[in-house]
Amino acid sequence: MAKIHILDEHIANQIAAGEVVERPASVVKELVENAIDAGSTKIEVTVEEGGLQSIRVTDNGSGIDPNDCTAAFYRHATSKIEHSRDLFHITTLGFRGEALPSIAAVAKVELVTSSGDEGLGHRVVIEGGKLIADETIAAPRGTDLIIRELFYNTPARLKYMKTIQTELGHISDFMYRMALSHPQIAFSLRHNSNSLLQTVGNGDLLQVIAAVYGTQAAKAMLPIQAENLDFQLHGYISRPEWTRSNRNGISTMVNGRYIRNFGVNQAIQRAYHTLLPINRFPLAVFDLRMHPSLVDVNVHPAKLEVRFSKEQELYPFVEQSIYQVLRQEVLIPQPVKQSIGGKGSSSFIQEQFHFSKNKNGNPLPEGSLPLLPSDTQANESAEMNVGSGTSSKTASVVDASAPPREYNQDSNVPSSIHGTSRSIHRLNLNLITRCGRREQRDMLCPRKRIEIFVQGSL
Template identity: 35%
Template sequence: MPKIKELPVKVVQKTSAGEVVERPASVVKELIENSIDAGATIIKIEIEDSGLKKIAVSDNGEGMDTEDVLLSFLPHTTSKIFSEEDLAFVKSLGFRGEALASISAVSELTIKSRLVSEDFGTRIIVSFGKNEKNSTLGMDIGTQVVVKNLYKNVPARRKFLKSNRTETKHIFSIVIKYALSYLDIGFVLFKDGEEFFNLIPGQSAEERIKVLLGGEIYESLIRLNDEQEMIKLEGFILKPQISAETKSNQYLFVNKRSVSHNLVSNAIKEAYGSFLEPRSFPGFILNITIPFDMVDVNVHPRKEEVNFWNDKYIYDYVFNSVKNLLNSEDLTYKTDINRLSLDKKPSLFLFQHLKESVQYWDVRNVGNENEEIIQIANTFLITESNNGLLIVDQHAAHERIIYEQFLESFNNSESKRVQYVLDKPKYIDFSILELEALKEHYSTIEKLGFNLEEFGRNQYKVNTIPELFIGQSISEVIKEIISNLQENKKAVETKKVKKTLSYLACRCAIKAGEYLTIEQRKNLLDKLALTKTEYTCPHGRPVKVEVSLKSLNKIFKRIK
């Protein structure tokens, strides 16, 4: 009896659905793409219970007749392509004919549609892959797709979903991307019965960016419009000071299709060069218009990646376009007088607090003992390792030890919860995604000592802050704390805090040129071995370098 068997149809449907319908946001994405391909000028999205209870997408596109409605939920049925040759020239967002079939396999699906030339519409109800009911009805021209009880028949899938707020944020992210790309289409979003935003058709890109991404990004836009031969790059890059530790502010479109592409992202980062800190990412909202036969969109299950016909050409083109624009712009950091604390100096309050409250380990307070660790130029320590010769920078090593001690003390300190009442409240604008993240982590932020009040649709008023953040940009601190919480990092370990701690550790550590006794050298290496990151100092310089025994033998020509 053969071991290999053909899977039942229902099993195939569910496994196929897993590739396309990864989470509720995937359903929203596929339905919006269908509406755009249908020529809609208004798309309405409704979600309940982060999309698990209900997702409804309605449009005023061309609609479908009865025959097409009945075919639409069957696997591999599409009106977008008809032959293998068409795959080389895909203009539509959808083309595989998998979406509605995959969605209907894991939900209760209702499709209502009326073709522009028909007097009545058609309704079909499909329950977990089975056609339950067909009927005619009166309705406006266009299509509405309602998805209910998503994954009810696949409970294992629900277990792997994130919190409701996180899943909602993924849905918002999808809608935002299409709203930024298709300015000629109006987007209306409802969440649990409440209108979240209503974007009218024909808005400018700047207007939408301000509503969707927030005032801070809007104020830092630099318009880019560059055309070369058959390719065009247009949209906006952001000023360097709006860089982030993630790619959250990067929106890339190819022929209006939202995609991620490391080559393009890297080209833009390289173009910024020294304008950015090494671990920061620039922000941008850019669309590449390119002939359809010069880009392959059929390379990813969810159509989120593309291949270009010539990667080097695209890289050079994007790099030069961004580089030339940056070189021609005035990139002076513009801010108001209340934000002048955003300089490179550490927080003086935090510096003084830690300096006075933490008894950091001082290598100088150690006696003598006989053990051979050589000190060269009162700067480098040399000792034998298991693999050869170990050379340690004494200042960098001590700096790493003290930095981790300060960081641990700071994270465990109750004093950071002591509140400071601001002389004047600070008003912070949040993007839609930042707002959802803030609501998700509001209780944590409040426990840290921040007091925030809702003040307008996307704005909050800050009245009190933790005492240790005196003198820092409150907007920058809160947004970075939110970002840290989203990535499961320590909430208060912001860039400003880390900069202060590294500066303080540097000031407290032994210096190059300072003599150490044998016992002090030994203790320094022992303490270094106990740190979490013994390889670099807080500024990223190497702490130790090992020369292998093999390398030493080669140097002295003992081996070839």
């Protein structure tokens, strides 16, 4: 008796779904890639409960012809390739024809699509691989796919799903990569009526970086653009001072497809050699363009791993391109002498602080007030008429470079002298408090001569 038999198509689809549909993020990935291949300019993704309850992807692409709606759910049914030689010239994101039948085998799928502008569309409902409805309805141009109760008929898979936050994190991470890969498409992601991502779709990659990583990260990015006979590279890399704790900030695209390649990541890190702290990684978003025959994407159903036919030339090209951009930047700040005054002025701000000392060279005791020295003793005696008791409106010119004088309070110096000096000191402190930062530096500069106008009786 024969022991080998052909599996039922439904069982085969469930087995294939284990490779294609690992988690809700895999469903979002396959549907969004189909929407991009359809020429969409606006893609909306709505998920509920981390994608386990429902996933909805709506686009304004070319749609599906009514005659192809049911055929799209057959295994290995695709419109991307026709011949074996097309595998060496893949220009689309999807080509295997396994996504829709694998999803329909483990979920409840509702498809509404229209390929024309006359408002006539088609609706197909499939539950667990069985066709439930196939009818004509009114629908706008584009495709609307709703996936409900993922893994409802495979409880073993559903049992090992992670938490809602974890599954949502995988979905949002993939949507961020898609938005960075295609800045010309307007993406939106909503979870339980909360907006998580919204891009404009005007083709500005820097705006997408700001929407994903924040405006501060976008300000720290440097544009990069290079090319040779085989490759083209364009995108943005971060300055060395803007780093992350892991490699998740590195987004590498090949012909618009997000990939993970260890060799490219190592080339990026070598370009930043000695510029990054230990265990810190840069933020990089760039797209590598090359002929489709130079890259093989038919490695894994997830299509995240690729093989390059000229990787020995690609890795040095990426490293040198990034290194050339970094070496053009001033990475270590230099001291700058900031001038003040007019064009012909020789005054400048000196970044120094000089603390007052007594005549022995020791700092003043705590609690004592340093006295501002005058330019000459004659000026002080002539301009500060202390003993007259009359109101004086004269100006005292103070040279901050002269050593301070100290008054002995036990001597016969009149107390009005001490009060006058302390009044001048308090006035000086008030001026420093009221002045801006530049004026404050001028007051503290030892070469700056300051005029303090004292009004009223001292």
